[in-house]
Amino acid sequence: MKPYIKTAKYYETDQMGVIHHSNYIRWMEEARVDMLSQIGYPYRRFEEMGYISPVLHVDCEYKKSVKFDDEVQIIVRLQEAGRVKFTLRYDIYNMSEDGVLSAYGTTTHCFLKKDGRPVLMDKEMKEFAEAMKNALEQA
Amino acid sequence: MKPYIKTAKYYETDQMGVIHHSNYIRWMEEARVDMLSQIGYPYRRFEEMGYISPVLHVDCEYKKSVKFDDEVQIIVRLQEAGRVKFTLRYDIYNMSEDGVLSAYGTTTHCFLKKDGRPVLMDKEMKEFAEAMKNALEQA
Amino acid sequence: MKPYIKTAKYYETDQMGVIHHSNYIRWMEEARVDMLSQIGYPYRRFEEMGYISPVLHVDCEYKKSVKFDDEVQIIVRLQEAGRVKFTLRYDIYNMSEDGVLSAYGTTTHCFLKKDGRPVLMDKEMKEFAEAMKNALEQA
Amino acid sequence: MKPYIKTAKYYETDQMGVIHHSNYIRWMEEARVDMLSQIGYPYRRFEEMGYISPVLHVDCEYKKSVKFDDEVQIIVRLQEAGRVKFTLRYDIYNMSEDGVLSAYGTTTHCFLKKDGRPVLMDKEMKEFAEAMKNALEQA
Numbered sequence: 001m002k003p004y005i006k007t008a009k010y011y012e013t014d015q016m017g018v019i020h021h022s023n024y025i026r027w028m029e030e031a032r033v034d035m036l037s038q039i040g041y042p043y044r045r046f047e048e049m050g051y052i053s054p055v056l057h058v059d060c061e062y063k064k065s066v067k068f069d070d071e072v073q074i075i076v077r078l079q080e081a082g083r084v085k086f087t088l089r090y091d092i093y094n095m096s097e098d099g100v101l102s103a104y105g106t107t108t109h110c111f112l113k114k115d116g117r118p119v120l121m122d123k124e125m126k127e128f129a130e131a132m133k134n135a136l137e138q139a
Numbered sequence: 140m141k142p143y144i145k146t147a148k149y150y151e152t153d154q155m156g157v158i159h160h161s162n163y164i165r166w167m168e169e170a171r172v173d174m175l176s177q178i179g180y181p182y183r184r185f186e187e188m189g190y191i192s193p194v195l196h197v198d199c200e201y202k203k204s205v206k207f208d209d210e211v212q213i214i215v216r217l218q219e220a221g222r223v224k225f226t227l228r229y230d231i232y233n234m235s236e237d238g239v240l241s242a243y244g245t246t247t248h249c250f251l252k253k254d255g256r257p258v259l260m261d262k263e264m265k266e267f268a269e270a271m272k273n274a275l276e277q278a
Numbered sequence: 279m280k281p282y283i284k285t286a287k288y289y290e291t292d293q294m295g296v297i298h299h300s301n302y303i304r305w306m307e308e309a310r311v312d313m314l315s316q317i318g319y320p321y322r323r324f325e326e327m328g329y330i331s332p333v334l335h336v337d338c339e340y341k342k343s344v345k346f347d348d349e350v351q352i353i354v355r356l357q358e359a360g361r362v363k364f365t366l367r368y369d370i371y372n373m374s375e376d377g378v379l380s381a382y383g384t385t386t387h388c389f390l391k392k393d394g395r396p397v398l399m400d401k402e403m404k405e406f407a408e409a410m411k412n413a414l415e416q417a
Numbered sequence: 418m419k420p421y422i423k424t425a426k427y428y429e430t431d432q433m434g435v436i437h438h439s440n441y442i443r444w445m446e447e448a449r450v451d452m453l454s455q456i457g458y459p460y461r462r463f464e465e466m467g468y469i470s471p472v473l474h475v476d477c478e479y480k481k482s483v484k485f486d487d488e489v490q491i492i493v494r495l496q497e498a499g500r501v502k503f504t505l506r507y508d509i510y511n512m513s514e515d516g517v518l519s520a521y522g523t524t525t526h527c528f529l530k531k532d533g534r535p536v537l538m539d540k541e542m543k544e545f546a547e548a549m550k551n552a553l554e555q556a
């Protein structure tokens with residue numbers, strides 16, 4: 001697994017002169033999408049197969065603000081894998097500030113089938129659940 | 140027709156200390172959606188009927204920057220109504236700065252049917268096209 | 279205290295057909311800015327006085343997705359008021375879906391002076407801290 | 418000059434199932450910031466020197482919608498270089514759709530000094546103006 005790398009955009013700043021806090025939630029999504037591609041399960045394929053994957057919970061702890069044009073590196077790990085829900089953990093490091101930890105957080109997800117019923121991860125998505133466990137360091 | 144009124148949000152600012160220019164394009168959409176509701180053709184109904192309405196063109200001329208918490212008022216007018224395309228014109232006034240004209244611009248749209256064919260506005264959406272003409276002052 | 283009311287925007291949707299989860303974090307900010315104005319301490323005045331108010335933590339639990347054009351109502355309450363930090367709690371109700379609770383979450387904040395030192399809320403912002411306590415129902 | 422390359426993000430989609438049109442304006446900014454770095458004049462340095470660079474005008478013509486996870490390539494060219502204003506032209510190609518032209522547009526800018534007076538590009542920013550002319554193919 002390669003960490004996800006991105007450069008903070010100008011339109012992501014606010015008038016405090018730093019990246020607006022809501023964008024970290026979007027960066028977590030970027031890192032998650034990248035991770036899914038890396039392990040061979042690109043997110044767009046889940047939607048093509050008719051699954052919906054709502055976000056059930058997010059949290060983020062902000063340690064040190066990120067500035068425009070800073071390069072951040074995001075490490076995604078698996079924090080918890082339940083039957084229906086799984087939680088990913090994200091550590092966001094600012095490589096333009098000596099790799100300081102800027103923020104960390106989690107997102108919790110499930111998959112829903114077309115009829116709205118939740119997918120049992122350990123049965124109906126066993127291979128994917130295994131791939132995620134094997135690829136992601138435990139948080 | 141009542142003008143569309145909104146307050147500039149903090150998350151819409153950038154580190155220049157003003158509203159980021161991309162948000163004016165979003166404000167035009169807010170004003171357009173509000174206008175369609177006012178004339179009795181809420182946008183969500185078009186999508187429910189299976190129409191898609193892509194944006195074909197936008198432009199915006201920025202005259203005076205808007206700041207966080209400023210109240211803006213947007214006037215929507217009909218600039219051009221063709222067989223397939225129509226163009227709306229938006230004037231954005233800053234009511235927190237004595238009503239100065241902050242920006243103006245246009246958006247051009249068409250409607251597509253499920254099969255991708257463009258709707259002939261003067262035939263297949265005659266009532267709606269008339270309602271828009273009657274409600275909106277000509278630009 | 280009046281609840282904060284807003285209509286979900288088209289540009290806030292994603293291809294799942296619902297409001298993208300990151301926007302709820304922005305809505306909490308909208309509700310917070312509105313609350314501060316209602317209690318007589320508009321946020322822009324804090325910045326004019328040279329204070330910076332970083333967000334230290336956010337979390338959000340998503341219960342039921344909000345759709346384009348839905349009207350949501352957000353109740354802000356005070357969850358915790360410490361010497362340096364305070365936590366607000368937000369309940370987001372969907373008035374277009376019989377007032378169902380769509381999401382709830384919290385944000386934690388502090389104030390920093392120009393020199394970067396944190397403001398002692400109970401000493402240096404006593405009046406504001408009191409106003410917030412008195413106006414906001416305890417969560 | 419290398420073209421600017423980016424992948425369309427999930428949070429940039431809307432419920433039409435494509436990238437929301439406002440994001441193309443943000444992508445033009447991303448491409449512009451990247452171009453300035455490539456020619457040795459990173460944008461953050463202009464702000465550090467006290468210059469402000471407002472956007473005066475944008476327009477965008479949408480030809481073919483971009484989808485989530487598509488890779489786009491953006492070519493920036495110099496369309497016009499005046500004494501005070503300059504206009505950049507952007508062509509956005511979708512590499513996930515055989516390189517089809519998805520959209521094109523322009524942005525017009527000037528630079529302002531701290532006192533609000535516009536910079537005379539051919540006098541006060543001569544080197545930068547030359548660098549931009551030399552690096553960017555004429556549109």
